[in-house]
Amino acid sequence: MLTIAVSKGRIYEEALPLLAEAGIVPVDDPEKCRKLILxxxxxxVHLVIIRATDVPTFVEYGAADMGIAGKDVLLExxxxxxxxxxxxxxxxxxxxxxxxxxxxxxxxxxRVATKxxxxxxxYFAGKGIQAEIIKLYGSMELAPLVGLADCIVDLVDTGNTxxxxxxxxxxxxxxxxxxxxxxxxxxxxxxQAIASLLDQLEKTLANR
Ligand code: PRT
Ligand code: MG
Numbered sequence: 001m002l003t004i005a006v007s008k009g010r011i012y013e014e015a016l017p018l019l020a021e022a023g024i025v026p027v028d029d030p031e032k033c034r035k036l037i038l039x040x041x042x043x044x045v046h047l048v049i050i051r052a053t054d055v056p057t058f059v060e061y062g063a064a065d066m067g068i069a070g071k072d073v074l075l076e077x078x079x080x081x082x083x084x085x086x087x088x089x090x091x092x093x094x095x096x097x098x099x100x101x102x103x104x105x106x107x108x109x110x111r112v113a114t115k116x117x118x119x120x121x122x123y124f125a126g127k128g129i130q131a132e133i134i135k136l137y138g139s140m141e142l143a144p145l146v147g148l149a150d151c152i153v154d155l156v157d158t159g160n161t162x163x164x165x166x167x168x169x170x171x172x173x174x175x176x177x178x179x180x181x182x183x184x185x186x187x188x189x190x191x192q193a194i195a196s197l198l199d200q201l202e203k204t205l206a207n208r
Contacts, residue, residue: 002045002193007052011178014090024198044193054080056181058194065186066194071176072155084178085198089205095119095173098162099151100144105170106151111195113143114153120177123153123173141165166200 004019006012008030019025025041030049038047048064053067068088072095090132095116099106111131114120116136124131128159135147141161143149155176156162157168180201187194 002066002197003048003064005044005048005050005055005058005067007055007069008049009052011052011070012049013038013093015088015178018088018090018201018204021204022197053077059181059183060187062183065183065190066197067181068178070178071179072116072119074179074181075174076116078118079181081184082168083182083184084179085182086201086205088178088180088201089208091176091178093155093157094169095176096156097151097153097154097170097173098141098144098167099157099170101166101168103144103150110151111149112151112153113140113149115140116153119173120153141167156178165188 001125027039054068058064059067140152
């Protein structure tokens, strides 16, 4: 049995066609039923539906053999404990700093609101900027508007969310896409099944 951890929402939507090419089609729709374990067209493959930020944890502990997670989530989790064999090139976006459109470029000590605490620390430290990082769980865009922070670190796709809140993108931290991650023990114990799935996905990606 192979268990693959996926989050609902954009990653699931974009992963479905890829998985389908590998012969994996969920029997249930997670948006319609409340099941967290989905059977698929392959008797030997299950999907587990979890929060995006929980995917690396499930895979690290072997509760799922494989998973699909954004590089943003993997960076924050610390991915040394997982194999990351494939860039699926789905759910693409940019991890950026953003600030109010009229705000000056700060040079001294700054306050940064983000849910990507470790990644933000690493980024500003690398630039030699003293940054106080304030952890938020959502609505990062609000922070500069109410004086909580000078800037934010968040994902940007179209830029519409920033624009709607009078913010603008400033610096690109990293281009983000979703990656296939594999539990290290499973890679050995279930090598045949995993290797053949990786192979099929690689071929599908090459033809895209
Ligand atoms: O929703 P939930 O709290 O359960 O978890 P989540 O928000 O982490 O999950 P989800 O499904 O929203 O995102 C999962 C993954 O999708 C992320 O970890 C990224 O790897 C990837 N992804 C790709 C994005 C975006 N694009 C994206 N645009 N995740 C979030 N956004 C948000 C962004 O945070 C901002 O609020 O969309 C807004 C910006 O979009 P634009 O188009 O207005 O710029
Ligand atoms: Mg979300």
